[in-house]
Amino acid sequence: MTSEASALTDSDGAATRARLAALADRMLAAVRPYASPGHGRITLPGPEGGYGRAVDGLEGFVRTFLLAGFRLAGERGADPAHLAEFYARGLATGVDGAAPDRWVRMSEHGQAKVEAASLALVLDMTRPWIWDRLDALTQERLVEYLAECVGDTTYPRNNWVWFRIVVQTFLRSVGGPWSADDVADDLASHDAWFHADGWYADGDERAFDHYVGWAMHLYPALWARMQGAADLAAPRRQKDHERLDRFLQDAVTLVGADGSPLLQGRSLVYRFAAAAPFWVGALDEVPSLSPGLLRTAGASVVEHFTARGVPGDDGLLTTGWHGVWRPLAQLYSGTGSPYWASKGLLGLALPADHPVWTAPAEPLPVQAGDVLRAVAAPGWVVSGTRSDGVVRVVNHGTDHARVGDRTGDSPLYARLGYSTATSPWLDAASWTAPADGSVTLVGTRGEHDGEPTHRTGMTLLGAEVVDGVGVAASRAVAHWLVPDAAQVHHGSGRHGVATDAGTLTVVSLVRGAWEVRLARVDALADGVAPTDVRLRVSGWPVVDGDGPEGDGDRLDSRVEPLTAADGTKTGTDERVDAVPLGTPGSVSRAPWAETDVLPGTWFAAAVGLGRDLPARPVLVLDGDAAVVTWPDGTTTRSALPA
The missing domain is CATH 2.70.98 (Beta-galactosidase; Chain A, domain 5)
Known part of the structure; x- marks a missing residue:
């Protein structure tokens, strides 16, 4: 464990970034053979997901597009793998209603609402290299595809509210339709799920899990940086920033010394998406955690999996944890679903000269x-x-x-x-x-x-x-x-x-x-x-x-x-x-x-x-108190509830 922990807290941030970039490039190259002729769908091998092959293919395209977007943004448009060209072709195909590999629309299946948010985020993040270079017809069709979310009252009241916010913000930035009321209602729902100390529930139940970090904190930070969001986000930026900072003070203590995230909550097949909130903290420049500690946490989570054969020899992510383990999936999990792990490589959207890559490394709390x-x-x-x-x-x-x-x-x-x-x-x-x-x-x-x-x-x-x-x-x-x-x-x-x-x-x-x-x-x-x-x-x-x-x-x-x-x-x-x-x-x-x-x-x-x-430990019950002598010799007295 000592050698692994040392590797995970690599003091050379440039070397860490290079490893993660190589991982991203390997993942992106591995999925290309599974793209449809028009690149509109990437349908990966494995059992059909609960929502069918068309949704599997949509997820495979969009969730790897998310990773491609991070790579393009972090390299300021440098594109030796021709990612922009590959995915631009898929964008044009996906919104072509006559194409056999067109995308499932939001009006046809709710899962498209999830994927639309990633489309909007990346189109905004890579605007000079993809959106601005699309032909007018494709732009028009993309706007029409995304616009189905406006006024749609069927979004589940949980982290999905952010999918509608993000899409409508992009639409606003390109002159498309959007609803100020929709955005205000969704922000109000998000705020209603706040509990304490930076922690949100994923809806009105006591659903505390990895979605707190990879959704309830990730989307506010990325949304605030989108074109079209400035005046909407300004009144809440400080509050969102402070809550993220406070959440991360707890979240960083939940990473094991070997980089493993907590095995708790749904969607665990997203694996190193659990690293996302640490990169968000670096992006948002939180004050309580140093860039070096955020790098250690984010990279440790990702490299926990790479050290255990993830992705596999074929470069693909499977439905499982370390290896394939289908029972870990929920009903909504298909062959493209695990690529929400792309969120765990959000740090690559930060260029090589960002402090998260140049600051001295610091150990995780449990390593210290x-x-x-x-x-x-x-x-x-x-x-x-x-x-x-x-x-x-x-x-x-x-x-x-x-x-x-x-x-x-x-x-x-x-x-x-x-x-x-x-x-x-x-x-x-x-x-x-x-x-x-x-x-x-x-x-x-x-x-x-x-x-x-x-x-x-x-x-x-x-x-x-x-x-x-x-x-x-x-x-x-x-x-x-x-x-x-x-x-x-x-x-x-x-x-x-x-x-x-x-x-x-x-x-x-x-x-x-x-x-x-x-x-x-x-x-x-x-x-x-x-x-x-x-x-x-x-x-x-x-x-x-x-x-x-x-x-x-x-x-x-x-x-x-x-x-x-x-x-x-x-x-x-x-x-x-x-x-x-x-x-x-x-x-x-x-x-x-x-x-x-x-x-x-x-x-x-x-x-x-x-x-x-x-x-x-040794216990003595003394009236309404428990007196415990712990293995290190410390004795504590704790009151018990009546």
């Missing part, structure tokens, strides 16, 4: 020392350990739902733990029966025998760091769920018929590689007796054998009871090919501890994840 941080909006405690480079997040406030909902737990959002070295179980069973990173009531008889509960809709009780220990807590109405037959697989939990089991309060005390997890059954639901359920605490799933990166650096995952209770026992569950880490068919295991239910009584377990885990 241990990290302990509370992030209030999503209800997270972040713990990174320098000794093994792992960053962990203990989650009490994110579930891609609303307070009081009775839906299923999404493994991507509602687990208690996420990290840069592990993945939650994502096999089919894990969407209906939480078995890792959870506190559940497990039925012992009748229709719910062996069935664990869900916690989505929980109430966040707080997340903070007090006297050197991270403290987070939540309360949930634990419920069993019978899923509906028809589901929309966009990353959130399953919908269905819920049956309440009882109310659970869970507290996490975090320091280093260990979490002391305390769980209390406050009350059982009507008709549920203590003997009808057992209380279970489950831990981190880790790939059997070598560490998930295949480097022989084994991760250790433990759940060890800390309180004496009747009927307590421990065990380990295992799954085959349930995570996108390791090799195909890898076995992963998650430990657990369970006990008899005693309403009103705390049950506690030490939940650990790390390499060379130290001895477990």
Whole structure:
């Protein structure tokens, strides 16, 4: 790990930029053989996406056009690979209604609304080299194609509002139609999803994930620089700038020492798109993070994947994480979808003399020392350990739902733990029966025998760091769920018929590689007796054998009871090919501890994840407080909720 971390914090910014540029050029060259005769679609190999081949081809063109645009902008138009010529031909074909490889229109499929925003961004960013050189008919047709967004009220109320803002701003800049009311409404929606400390939710649910960085902060910064945006963006520029700066102070702590981003949230097949907010920070010249640190963070995330064979030998991105792993996809994921990873190379739009490439490198927070941080909006405690480079997040406030909902737990959002070295179980069973990173009531008889509960809709009780220990807590109405037959697989939990089991309060005390997890059954639901359920605490799933990166650096995952209770026992569950880490068919295991239910009584377990885990912490319950002696000898006292 030391040598890799050193490479990722290359002090020579020019060399880093050269590597990333070579990666971009390789990716762009690799897709050309899959272009249609008129270049309007780039349909990459692999199973057809959920939206069909025409959308796959549109995404393949537009998302690689995004990367081509960054290369052209960063080289100030220098174009030895003739990118402008290649993509200009595709632009003309895409908007030619008679062409067999024309683009799907926004009125035909909603996914075109997503892709239209990238078209508009790049056409603006590369205006002198592409737009200004298009013939008048193609310009006219592009305006007509993009104009379908004006007045369209069917845009989902989440990050998609930015697609309409960006497109209409470009249209405004070229004399096309646009609506000031549309832009004002979309900006108001964006602002309504702001929570605290620079964090936005992706809509009105508690959807905190990578979209905060690669959408909710990326688009405001790029939009403000578009021609036609100056007077619209001016009143909010300082606010957007300050919120980006504050968000990045948290985001940079979420990158592992090996460059891995957090394996949490939907659209993980976009991989190193997670680097985008760091390049946005450099573009926006945020004050709190130096250009050298932003370069380290952005480049580390990208090179985490290149060091693990991404893209493949053929230069193509696949649907997966390190290798191909189709279960990581959502319904909307097609063969061109992974190329939203292009956002992670936004730094290449900054020329070689920009400070992000010339400033001295700085190490990531977890490379420089241990990290302990509370992030209030999503209800997270972040713990990174320098000794093994792992960053962990203990989650009490994110579930891609609303307070009081009775839906299923999404493994991507509602687990208690996420990290840069592990993945939650994502096999089919894990969407209906939480078995890792959870506190559940497990039925012992009748229709719910062996069935664990869900916690989505929980109430966040707080997340903070007090006297050197991270403290987070939540309360949930634990419920069993019978899923509906028809589901929309966009990353959130399953919908269905819920049956309440009882109310659970869970507290996490975090320091280093260990979490002391305390769980209390406050009350059982009507008709549920203590003997009808057992209380279970489950831990981190880790790939059997070598560490998930295949480097022989084994991760250790433990759940060890800390309180004496009747009927307590421990065990380990295992799954085959349930995570996108390791090799195909890898076995992963998650430990657990369970006990008899005693309403009103705390049950506690030490939940650990790390390499060379130290001895477990020691807990003493003293009235309404938990007194913990940690492996380093520090003793802390934390109040417990009534």
